Amino acid sequence: MINEFGVKDSKVIFSEQAGIAWDLLDAEAYEVIFVDLEGNILFINDSASQRYHKSSKALIGICIWDLYPHTHLNYLKILLNQVAATGQPIKSNFTENGQWNQTTIYPIKGKGKRVDGIALCIHNVTHQMEKEEQFKRVVLELINAQEDERFRISRDLHDDTGQRMTALLLQLRSIKDIIENDRNVAKEEVNNAILNLETIVKHIRQIFYQLTPPSLNRVALPKVLDAFCSSVEEANGIHVDFSCQEEMPELLENQVTVIYRFVQEGLTNVIKHSGATSAWVNLDYTDGDLNISLEDNGNGFDIKNTVEGLGLRGIRQRFISLNGCFEIESAPGKGTRLNGTLPFKSKGSRELI
Numbered sequence: 453m454i455n456e457f458g459v460k461d462s463k464v465i466f467s468e469q470a471g472i473a474w475d476l477l478d479a480e481a482y483e484v485i486f487v488d489l490e491g492n493i494l495f496i497n498d499s500a501s502q503r504y505h506k507s508s509k510a511l512i513g514i515c516i517w518d519l520y521p522h523t524h525l526n527y528l529k530i531l532l533n534q535v536a537a538t539g540q541p542i543k544s545n546f547t548e549n550g551q552w553n554q555t556t557i558y559p560i561k562g563k564g565k566r567v568d569g570i571a572l573c574i575h576n577v578t579h580q581m582e583k584e585e586q587f588k589r590v591v592l593e594l595i596n597a598q599e600d601e602r603f604r605i606s607r608d609l610h611d612d613t614g615q616r617m618t619a620l621l622l623q624l625r626s627i628k629d630i631i632e633n634d635r636n637v638a639k640e641e642v643n644n645a646i647l648n649l650e651t652i653v654k655h656i657r658q659i660f661y662q663l664t665p666p667s668l669n670r671v672a673l674p675k676v677l678d679a680f681c682s683s684v685e686e687a688n689g690i691h692v693d694f695s696c697q698e699e700m701p702e703l704l705e706n707q708v709t710v711i712y713r714f715v716q717e718g719l720t721n722v723i724k725h726s727g728a729t730s731a732w733v734n735l736d737y738t739d740g741d742l743n744i745s746l747e748d749n750g751n752g753f754d755i756k757n758t759v760e761g762l763g764l765r766g767i768r769q770r771f772i773s774l775n776g777c778f779e780i781e782s783a784p785g786k787g788t789r790l791n792g793t794l795p796f797k798s799k800g801s802r803e804l805i
């Protein structure tokens with residue numbers, strides 16, 4: 453039978469002094485201590501007595517407060533009093549010598565439902581707490597990544613679109629003023645305003661495109677990358693060459709996203725920073741590794757003295773999150789080469805990467 457402590461193999465101990473029958477449990481995973489309202493031990497199981505390096509028998513009658521670590525003493529006393537007063541159990545986690553212990557304090561009720569004693573059930577939850585901490589760290593990283601992305605979008609909108617919209621507004625106001633006096637000048641200004649508006653629309657489209665890349669799950673990655681490279685070539689007037697092995701295995705969705713974001717950020721950097729006339733993108737699959745590289749013939753940069761922005765940092769984090777690696781080779785006047793590798797496991801594989 454499993455009782456309220458969730459432990460099997462219970463045995464019944466009868467305490468004559470207290471006149472209460474105890475249904476006790478002796479499982480190794482749980483330390484169980486019964487005390488009276490003054491804190492005197494009435495029962496302690498073997499797991500709990502080992503903590504105090506004494507036998508269970510030798511500990512009967514000793515006050516629990518003389519044994520408990522000073523760090524938690526006052527807090528535990530408050531909890532015990534609360535359980536005695538309310539008759540409701542309480543759970544709390546304490547650390548001790550690098551170990552997390554979950555202590556559940558139960559009221560032991562005698563005649564007339566009066567609380568006559570307290571049962572402490574202590575359980576090592578270090579593993580569980582570590583998992584929770586790990587989970588919290590991952591959630592925090594996700595939140596930070598989300599914040600970084602928001603910052604980037606607002607910066608892009610502010611620096612480019614925001615400025616252009618303000619200029620357009622001023623332009624339209626001036627057209628309103630001159631429209632009465634000189635229709636030809638007004639016409640010219642309207643044409644300029646249309647051109648400005650077209651640039652703004654193009655920029656907003658680019659932002660949307662970056663936020664939601666084309667349906668990566670429906671079209672094969674090489675095709676998507678090829679089309680993306682061609683669109684960069686067309687829009688920016690630099691030569692972008694894409695090459696890929698003929699037979700590519702079917703990739704997992706998160707691998708596809710990481711590779712797509714690599715090419716997207718890499719080419720954006722080429723346009724923004726490199727002054728290159730050509731860039732080469734290559735996707736390869738060899739010896740169980742997926743490899744993506746991007747090279748340009750631009751200015752290059754001094755890696756040691758350059759602070760990584762959200763772009764390169766984001767790519768690195770994405771590769772690391774899939775147990776891959778990301779490297780940058782660059783030097784002033786020597787162009788830049790980015791290289792990303794992912795360990796490859798096919799879609800059907802049960803192993804996690």
Ligand SMILES: Nc1ncnc2c1ncn2[C@@H]1O[C@H](COP(=O)(O)OP(=O)(O)OP(=O)(O)O)[C@@H](O)[C@H]1O
Binds near residue numbers: 721748758761764
């Ligand atoms: N292909 C390149 N050629 C020359 N310099 C580069 C190239 N790629 C990156 N850099 C340098 O590395 C810096 C960091 O790049 P990163 O992509 O991390 O940030 P960013 O492009 O400045 O801003 P963000 O990507 O956050 O919009 C750039 O500011 C630039 O100085």
Ligand SMILES: [Mg+2]
Binds near residue numbers: 717764
């Ligand atoms: Mg960048």
